[in-house]
Each structure stands twice: as structure tokens, then as C-alpha cells.
Amino acid sequence: MSKRPFLIPFLVPAILVAVIFLAALAEILQYSFREFIPGSLDVGGFTLDNFARIYRPVYFKAVVNTFVLSLATAFFTLILSYPIAFALVRTKVEWVRTLLILLSITPLFTGEIVRTYAWMLVLGTNGFLNTMLLDIGIISEPVTFMYTRAGVVIALVQFAMPVMIIILATAISHINTDYEKAAANLGARPWTVITRVVIPLTMPGIISGFIVIFAWTMSAFATPQLIGGGKVLMISNAIYLQGFSALNFPFAATLSVIALISAFASLALMKLIANRLERQTAIH
Template identity: 40%
Template sequence: MPVPSLLLVIFGLCLPLLLMARYSFAEFDPRDMAIQGLTLENYAKFFTDPFYRDVLLRTVGVAALTTLLCLILGVPAAHLISRTKSARLRTILILASIIPLLMGNAVRVAGWMVLLSDRGLVNESLLFLGLIDEPIRIMYTLSAVLLSLVAVLLPFMIITLQSVFDRVSADYEDAAATMGAKPATAFFRIFVPLAMPGIYSGGLLVFILGMNAYASPVLLGGPTFHMMAPAVYEQAIEAFNWPFAASLAFVLMVATLILTVASSLFLQKRYGRM
């Protein structure tokens, strides 16, 4: 690695992580933000408080569900793009996939707030059609958070998958069809195993982004829907408890790494290569 790149990694990544690690073991003094003392109290508080354990479990669950939904929607979409022969149509489909990324995350989530509120477009349309008698509660629910996260993260899934699917020759599926295999059989028995490295990469990217989601749980989940990233913000900015915020951030990072490595080992054992 060239020296400038190495220095960038050291000063841009390693030193901040080391500083955060040191903060996570510091004693909290609301009158002094300086790093002082050395204690395990911050981690003990996290692992002994059921509230924060539930926050971590909810974060993992939401990230996993988001990843699953993005895979269900993203794999067929990316496969369609990669097998589209018309260059113009292919370009249109790719642009349609990445256009949402041109807007900020908070802006997109705010748009979902307009759609899903009690007097939003969804409820007003259902009321107009006579399908409901009164607005249904969509905001501040798990469904609203998942819907927003899938909409936000699906482009990342499609882009990652499509670039890998392009390298899987369509000849394999054509050969399977020639041998009498149905399209669904050829897709799941031939194409999916060949494309598994890309599927894993896309799933991993979406899972990591889901674990660190902030705008969707805050704006669409409401004050009672707690996830790890908003919890870190609350402790650091609102409570000014930087040591505990650092410990929450470190727990989130370590949990993400453990789940990532575990899934990689499982898939490597299952498919023999990743």
C-alpha cells in the first residue's frame, strides 16, 4: 500500500476508532468532557440493562428483515437488467435503479412521511376508494420503518447484484432450458449458485447499512422505536454521555462484524467458495 494511502487509513480510520475505544472505557462526568478514568461501567450498563439489549436485538432483526426483502426484490430486478439485450432499455432500467440515490437519505424518508401519515396519500386514497372508514395507522410502526429502509437500500442491492450478474453467462441457463429444465429450476439450481458471491456482497452491504440506519427509525419509527444508531446519537448529543455513546457504537460495530463473519463462514461452507 502506498505511503499516502497508508497514512490516510491510519489517520482517517484507525486513530478515530482507537479514540472511540478509549472513550468507551472512560468515566462519565457531565461537568467535564475530557477522557478520564478507566472503567467497564459503560459496557456493564449495556449488557445488564434489558432495554439496550432489546435495542440491539431489534436493530439486528430490522437489518435482517430489510436484507431479506431487498434480496427478494433485488435479485429478480438485477437479473432482468443483466439479461436485457436492448442497450437503451438496459440504460433506462439502470438509471431508474440509481435515481433514488441522487436524493439525500433524510429527504427520501421525509417523502415517505408524507405518503404514510394519517392524512397522507395512502390513507386519503384508501378513504376515497371506500376501502377504509377511517385512516389506518402506518406511521410509527415496524412496517413503516421496513418500507422506508427497503426503498432507501434497494438501489444498493440492485447495483451490486447487476454488476455481478453480468459476469454470469446466460449460456448456462440456455443450456439448462435445452435439457428440459423449467425457468424457475434453471434460475435457482444453476444461476443462483453461480451468482452467490454477488448475492452475498449485496446482502452484506444492505445488512451493514441497515444496522446503522438512523433517519428511517427516527422519522418513521417514532420516539418509542429504538435502534442502535439513534441511541448513540441520543447519548452523545442529547445526554452528552460520550463514554456510553462510544460503548454503544463499539458494540454495534462488533456485533456487525461478528454477524458478517458468521454469515461468510456459513456460506463458504455451504457453497464452497465466496
């Protein structure tokens, strides 16, 4: 104990936060099994009807939407962030590195609501994107981005890219460039070096970034609420509508429990896939 005199004092805050968090989860869990009394904030007795309502189309669709949009956001964020992270790490021009850092990190300093409203101006029928496409002649009439899944994914990807870039840049920076030089000396083309050497070596970062963004997107609220406009319903928006609009706190708690179970189940499945991919890349 004398070798670590500050261990317990350092652990106390973390343990306290964990206890409070678990107590809050326990309260939500017990609320999910209580009966809703219309017109009252009080709850009734034990019931399983709240979980039976999950299978109604509107709520089941919200769960499916959450999973699909989270998966799409993580995938497109990875595809768009990897080249930027690679350029950020490997560029030898200082001003280019500084510019990439500024462009990558600056969105983190603006609030989610501000960025969402900015995207509403960009994606609107008369917004910047449609105006530009019309002026160039690519489209003959405005494309509907607002209140669609595509619009929600576009905004979510932009929000998630800074975090993904940081994770990928860290993974890429730990690669020994001698491996790439050896592959090039053996006749490998640049694209082959990227796909057969760099990407496999950064697979832990790719998997970590994908899982982080997937889990983060599952709890997204403001973006689907404003960009989706009620037509793209994710589970966080359904919880808000039930808890703060209908004041049905028991069913809102049930949706919260379902969201938590879905998140853990999805992350566990992705962890299994990630372990298999890591074993395959290690073999090759």
C-alpha cells in the same frame, strides 16, 4: 523496486487514512472505559460501569432492533431487487433497459434526509399509501406505518435497493447464457432454469449484496430517527441520544464499541454461512 516506482506514493494516502481511523477508534475505546461526570464535558477515571449499563432493557433492545431490522432490510431488498436486476441485464428492448437504469439509480442522487421526509409523507396516517388503500377499499381505516418497525424497514429497503441492484446486475451479467440454453434443451422449465441454474451461479453476488446491505443498515441513523420517531430505537440513535442530548460521551463511546463488535461478529457469522452455501451450490 524499479518495477513499481509509484507503489509507495500511492500507498501513503491509504496508510495515512488507516492510521487516523485507528487512532480515532483507539480514542473511542479509551473513552468507553472512562467515568461520566454529570454537568461536565470532562471524563473521570477508569470504570466498567458503562458496559454493565448495556444490559438495561432499553439499550439491549436497541442492539436487538439493529440486528433484526438490518437482517429484514437485507432480505427484502434482495427479494425485490433480484427480478429488477435480472430484467435489467436480460431485456433486449433498449428503452426498457434505460428506464430500469433511471428508476434504479435516481434515488442515489437524492439525499437521505430528503428521501426520508418523502417517505414520511407516503407512510403517514393521511399519506399517499393510506389514502390509496382507502380509496381502493382494501382497508376501512388508516394503517399505522409511521413509528413502527415495518415503516422503518420499508424506507430502508428503498434506500438500499439501488446498491443491491447494481451488485446483482453485475453478477447476472457474468453468467454464460449457454448454461441456461443447455438446461432448457434438456427439458427444464423456465422456473427450474432460474432456481437451479441462474440463482446458484449468481450466489456470490447474492451473498455480497446481502452482506453489504446488512452492514450498511446497521449504521442507519436518519431513517429510524425520523420514521421511527423515537419508538424504533437503533444503536446509532441511542449513541446520538447519549452523546449529543445527555452529553454522556463515555457511554456513547461504549455503545459505539458494542455496535462495532456486533457488526464484526455478525459479518463473521454471515461469512461462515456464505461459505457453506457456496460449497453446497458448488456440490449441486
